[in-house]
Structures are given as C-alpha cells and as structure tokens.
Amino acid sequence: MKLLERISQQNTTAPVPFQRSLMSNGTPKRTVKDSQAEGFQQLKLAVHNRLFEMLDVTRLESLEPVLAAQKVTEAISAILDDEGRLLTDTDKTHLIEEIKNELLGLGPLEPLLWDDEITDILVNGHNQVYVEKRGKLHATEVKFQDDQHLMLIIDRIVSQVGRRVDEASPMVDARLPDGSRINAIIPPLALDGPALSIRRFGRKRYNVDDLVEKKTVVPEIVEFLRTIVRARLNILICGGTGSGKTTMLNCMSLFVPADERIVTIEDSAELMLQQPHVVRLETRPANVEGKGEVSQRDLVKNTLRMRPDRIIVGEVRGGEVFDMLQAMSTGHDGSIATIHANTPRDSLGRLEMMMLLSGVQIPQRAMRQQIASALNIIVHVARLSDGSRKILRISEISGMEGEMVMMQDLFEFKRTGIGVGGEVLGQFVATGIRSAYSQRLEAAGYKLDGKIFRNTAG
Template sequence: MISDPTKRAQQQSEISQMVGAALRRPEAGENPYRVVLRQVRQKLMATSDPYELAHPTEVTRQKVETLTRQIIADYRLAQPVQGLPVLDLPDDEIVRRVVSDVLGFGPLDPLLRDERIEEIIVNGTDIWVIDESGKHRTQTNAGDADSLVELINRLVASTGRQVNLANPILDAQLPDGSRLNATIAPVATPSPAMTIRRHRLVARQMQDLVQLESLTEAAAQFLKAAIQARLGILVAGGTSSGKTNFLNVLAGLFPEGERVIVIEDTRELQLPIQDVVYQTVRYANAEGTGEITQRRLVQNALRMRPDRIVVGEVRGAETLDMLLAANTGHEGFLSTVHANSAGQALTRLVQLTKLASEGSLIDDKTVAEWITEAFHIVAFLRRDPFSGKRRVEEIIELSGSVEQGNRILNQPIFTRDTERGDLVRTPYPLARADRLRDRGVDPTPFAPAPRAMGTPESWARRR
C-alpha cells in the first residue's frame, strides 16, 4: 500500500493518462457523451455477436450497462488529467441513454412505443408527432447530424439498406410495417430529415367509423350494400386522410369464403378474413436487380383464382392492369388513389394509365369507359387540419356513361352539408339500383332525400 501522498498522486496521474489514451480526444465542440457512446459501441462490436445486439436479451442489456459504467469511470478518471470536456450527466442517466442508443432507437424509443402516435417527423434536432388530436412538437432532442444518421441506419438495419453520401435519399419499410423516409446532405441541408408513418387502424369495423363521425349510419349501410353487390369502390383523398384505414374497413365486409388477394407497396392492411393472400412489392437491390413491381403483382393475382382483388394504392402503370382485370370479369375491386376530390380521382386514374408503356396508345375515352366498368362508387376523404378528424366528404356514383370530352358522368349520393357539416343524402336517384337488385340487395333504403333537400337540378348548380 502506498502511503506517500506524492507517490499516490503520481500513480493516479499515470493511470489517468493510460485510460485517457484509450479515449479518443473529442473534436472541438464534440459532446463528451458521444465519446462514451462511441467507446461502448466499439467494445461491443469487438466482443459481441451482431445477432445478440440486434436481438438483445436481459443478459445483453446487463452487459451493456456494466460496460457503460466501466467506460464512464474511465472517462471521469482521465478527464482532469487529459483536459477532457466534463461529463456532467449523472451516471444512471448516461447508462439509460447508452442502452437506449445501442440496443434501441435512442430518443425515438418512447415515441415508437406510443400506440397513439401515427407519424414521427424529425427536422434536424426537432421532433414532431402527429396523433388523433393533431400535430405537436415534442421536447425530445434528436441529437446532432451524425447521431441522427446513425439512428436512421439502425432503424433500417434489418432491410440491408442504409443512408449515406452516395445514397442520401432512403425510403424503406420497418419490421412493424411503418414507412420510413429519410434525406441527408447534400439533399437535406443543413440537417438530416426523417419521417416515419405508422399505420394505425383507428377503426376496424364500419360502426367504428360511424362512432368517430367519419360518416353517417345511412352512408355506412349504403357502402355495405355496395360491397355485397360487388360494386367496385375507389377511396380517394390526400396524404393522411385515412384512406388505408377506410379501405381496410371496406375489405373487412367481404363475404366469408371469398378468396381475397391484397397487393400493396408496403404491408398495411389487416383483413379479418381467412382466405387472404398479402403481396408486397420488392425494390431493386444495390445491383439494380430483383425488383417486383405492383404491376407484376396485379398481373400475377389474376392467376390466383381471386374472388376479390384489393390494390392498396394505385400510383403508376399498375392502374392499367387493374382496369383491364376489372373489365374481364373480376368484379368488386377496391383501391385508393391520391386526389383532391372525388371527381379528380377519376381524372387521376386516366393519367396514371399513361404511365404504362402501352398506356399512351389507348385513347382517353376508352380508358374512361374502362373506369366506369371497374369502379361504381368513389368515396372522398379529408383530414381536418385543425381537429385532426378524418371524414368522408363525399360519396359519388358513376352512372356508367362517358359524355363528350371524355368526362365520366357521376352524381353525388352523399355530401357534406356546407352549413351543418353533416353527411347528407342528396336528391339524386341511384343509377345502379338495378345492379343492387340483381345481386339480391334492396335499394329502397337508399332512395333519394326528400324534395325539401332540393332537386337534382339545384344540387347540380351547387357543384
């Protein structure tokens, strides 16, 4: 035992210098926490199985905690001698953050665990969330640019992809089905940006939508009848308007025993059906091969003896294949499309068919006629930017005819009353009433509104 204070201080200094040599000196302005975190990661990479870190157990967590406390102690010992920045956080807080950063997703961990959150938006250090009540800025800090890039790559590690200078834009699906989009420099400046869209089925049954005031009981019964009669239904709306959730509810109304093929860009739908096949696209690998498009999946679905085909969202050449399939005996298609109104959704379908190589060879009138055979109903949804509520704004019916100028004739069946805000039945009679009768569905409950609501002519002037 050394009793001489001078010798003891000298030995302490030597130990501190040895420890400090193992800690790379922080760059100017670098957070000392980052130094500790880096040391923990380096030692774990050298001593641990990557699978263990990707699928941590309680033993793994204890291992990281023990290692972190050791490195914290080393840092504090070297700090006064080496002139390192002061590590001013309590040990327990540092350990908690390191475990979260190494084995979890750091500042996003509590947000990803919160089932109420639908979207997470990261702009540099700022983190915003969107839930059923709207958009909110959190008090959580995403960290510096390097930390955020590391976080993004940890989130997508299971996909085998990463964001870097050579690939500054990343679009990926996380294991839970969430969609992640990230951009870094030189595309995003001065800081990286990331958005995580989490599909949350707020409503699983039509009655849930009624209770949420997305639509009325009368409109709900009409859509149920349309599904029973195998009418094609297109759901339209903007981003985050609730299209996917609405589509999920509609598809859940398919009669028991029908074989359903679901085609999606990323897996989101969860149908309460036994005979259902989910198919998702596959993006090309780093060599540019292996891509499986929605168009190919639609074509393949026709060979799978489907009773119904659901296309999660049409956004390209697959629109043409969907229309062709619907015009060759495959009834009752369901799909969604981005649009600003029910009427514009029809125009969008015409435009999307042109993205197919052969689409430009087909005249617009022919495409419009195909649309009237494929889809009979369009439901338009909108998300209120103030309340956050998602509501059906309008349900239109396609008459089955195309007029001069290739306009698809349609009429509103339900629309929002501009004064009361209610979804009301219009005075227009159903153009497809015979179709309902032929399929064993009584159209009587869906008769036009009383004349007190106006005449078809007066409603036409409103439009």
C-alpha cells in the same frame, strides 16, 4: 463496420458531445432541476461507457430482441451495484430504458414510437423533431447529438429491412416491423442535414364502429358501404396525403366475406386484412446496379394468374392502373383501390393520366369508356382543418354521355361552420338521388332501404 461498434467508438472518443445529446429535455435556463438532470446524464454516460467494457456489443445485433434487452438490463444493474450507486426504482428504470433505446432501439425517437396518439414523426435535422397528434403538428424537445448520431439511427432503421442509405443512394423508402412507413433523405440532397419521416401504423386496428365513434361516417352510410362491398361493386377511395384512405380501405375490407380469396398489392405493406384467405404482395425496388425491380404493374399481371376473387391495390400510382381496370371489368368484381386525388372528378383525371403512363396509346374516349365500365363507386375522404378525417362524398359512375364520364353524388358531408374550439361543424346528408345500382344490389340479394337515399337536409 457494425453499427454498435461505431457507437462504441463515438462514446470513447467524443464523450462530451454525446452527453449534450442526452440532455434533450432541459431548458436554456439553469435551474436545480437542470443540475439534477445533468447529474443523471453524467451517470448515464458513465454507465454507457462501462457497458461497452462488459459486453461484446457487436454480438447484440445477432441476438433475439428480448434476449438482447435482457442481457443489457442485467449488465446495467451489475454496473450500478458494483459502483454502489443509490437510485430510486423510477430513476433506475428510466436509466435502463434510455440506454437500451440507444443500443437496441431508435434512440431519442423510441419514446415517440410508443405513443399511440402520434401518427407522424418528422425529423428535420438533428435538432428539430415534430410529431403529428390528432391531425395537428407539434414541436418536441427531442434532439439528437449531431448529424452523425441521426445517421446512425437512420442506418439502423433501413438495415432492418435490408436497405442502405449513403452518398451513392441518398434516398430510401422502407417500413418498420409494425408496418410504419419511413422515408429518409441525406446530404448532399438534404441541405440542412439528414431528414427522416415516419408515417405511423398504429397498433390499434380500426373498424367501422371506431369510424362512427370518431364521426368519420354515420351508420346509414356504413350500411351502404357494407352492401356495395358484399355485392361486389368496384370501389375507388380517393383523398389527399394523410386523409385516411388506407384506414378506410382496411375498414371496408372487413365487409368482404371470409370465403373469398383476396390478393393485396402494395408499394409498402400497410394493409391489415383480417380475412383468413389473403395473399399479400409487395413491390421491390431496384438494387444498386439498377436491376431486380418488381413494379406494381408486374404484380397486378401476376395476380391475374393466382385465381383471386378480389384484388386490393393499396395505392394506384402508375401504369398498373391499365391492368387493374381491365381486371375489374373482366371478372374480378369487388376490387378496391386507393388513389391520391382531391375530388372524385379529379381521381378520374388522374386515372386517365396514369393510363397514358402504361405506354399503351389509346384514344381518350376509349380510356374513359374503360374507366366507366370498370369503376362503380368513388369514396372521397379528407382531413379537415381541425385534424378530423371524414368521408366528404360518395359518388357513383353511371356510364358515358358523349365524351364525358357521368357521375352523381349519393351522400356528402355538408359543412356549416367552425365551432368555438375550432372543430368543423356539419352533417352527413343524402343528395336525394337513388343509386343506379339498386337493381344490381337487389339481384345480388342485398336490398337497401330507400330511406337512406332521401334528402333530409333542412
């Protein structure tokens, strides 16, 4: 049965619960404002039900979004004129928008998706929705009617990308048209009702100037990053969940010359590279029968046959790391990848663990030699206690000594305390160690001012 048909049945058979769901902005106390809000919701319910009598709602799903929105708007205006309802322009616009959101959008979540400050939307059952703003979680008054209403919205989201979620397949990973990542899990795995999380992919494309303005990094470090990218050093960006790894990768990719061929590999497409010569690849999960899966490792192997100048892996998380490291050390210099790890040293341990997942049995020393020969620079980003995101450390791999991969820090963010408003205080400093790749950078035609490596910390 089509989604809109189910909504139609729900409105005709259970109007009272639907009315309750639309009163998500009220307060427990009865006030004059509440009475006005209830009257508005009753009007919206009446118009909503009349709409199903006037329109063949099952055909709306097959129309272009702009045309479908236009038809709904015209029908609602006709209903209001027919019934002689007198509304202010503001109330009429509000009414039309809310009904369009229920029919064509994501219902109560639609206004949240238009707030550019919101980076995460977390739905914990039908009556609890949290959002993240500026790195902090905040409760909202947004509510769904019941679990079935939430399931309808989840169904709408995943159906847009050709996926499904039901009792046979109770977990789903997908993405919205704007690149935002969504994850949904439903009963019986979710005990308290369906849960939905949306990792927003903002409309604004950040560049390095934005990062400097937000104090994520300072101009001296930007100059160093620009140089190592153009000189084709292999770079690994590490950090925890929500630390800004993908944003950092997007910004660093701006330094890649426009005449180079780039191939990106991702689990869920998030990268927004602005070079003209980019081929974007995305993995494919297995179908219901468990067949047809295309993993990141498959894509990495195929990429090597596509004559890439640089390979960019959105996130290294499995056996593909073995093929990626081999590519980095056999002619595909200048490649960039991200990895979940809390420190640069931890990221090396994770790489070793994932190399074991590739199924290739090789000694530990051989694995570490592979890592040391393939990777050059590790950039560590983190989200701090005040919600800000910063580069905490830039380290370089200088080779092997015995069984250990040698690593040295070039730049770091030194925290000095907490400000009155809870903001983290500190400064970016050089460690005083000159990069071991200085000669390689100069050979590539890029000379760094030695002052940027000078330790100026007091």
